[in-house]
Ligand SMILES: O=C(O)CCC(=O)C(=O)O
């Protein structure tokens with residue numbers, strides 16, 4: 001068993017607070033490799049010849065606001081390899097208590113330096129966008145590719161907010177964090193407190209899909225690069241009839257209400273009792 005896995009106390013912490021910060025799991029060489037491939041995808045150099053699902057800034061356009069690229073792993077073989085990192089899968093399994101963990105999708109993120117509030121990520125609950133899933137136990141592994149601090153706009157979470165239910169307010173692309181905070185305080189009736197998820201490159205944080213989170217401006221002179229790997233317990237089902245029927249994964253599943261999200265678009269990162277040695281061999285020789 002890896003000593004990097006969450007302890008019983010860490011699991012308890014996640015269940016109480018809706019987030020957990022994991023230690024550094026990547027070597028400096030691996031971080032550098034992922035940074036290179038992160039840059040290639042942003043530049044539109046897709047070594048698989050396949051574009052990502054979507055991107056909010058086209059290759060070559062100025063990087064003057066938060067960059068978000070969905071399913072970047074389609075476009076790059078190194079990113080595709082790391083997305084199945086078994087330690088990330090096993091950490092997620094421990095935190096959720098699930099026997100298996102599948103990929104929901106990924107999001108490559110780039111917060112440019114010196115762009116003020118245009119680099120912000122508005123307060124939101126991921127489940128707002130994922131109402132096509134049931135039960136709401138999905139979670140995100142947010143992997144830092146740079147040291148993240150308050151100065152460069154680290155992610156911030158509202159501890160315990162995963163117990164507040166799904167709120168009618170929240171928007172990833174909203175840049176006015178204060179107004180959004182007031183609206184959330186109003187609809188939730190709960191006191192507002194945030195925790196800054198500061199950590200070194202190569203470490204990661206996990207957050208529950210109902211945990212409110214967002215991030216402020218990057219005031220440093222360097223980009224804040226990261227990669228969000230959205231995960232679900234094996235057995236998570238399609239819940240039809242909500243506005244998030246528009247989600248790409250409903251299209252990719254091509255199923256009906258109640259079908260589990262499974263199949264090639266939703267690979268397993270981890271299943272209890274199965275060894276991850278094959279993956280380790282591939283990564284170490286790659
Ligand atoms: O990078 C950020 O500031 C926010 C990322 C996010 O919303 C997520 O990983 O779910």
Ligand SMILES: [Fe+2]
Pocket residue numbers: 124125126213
């Ligand atoms: Fe999010």
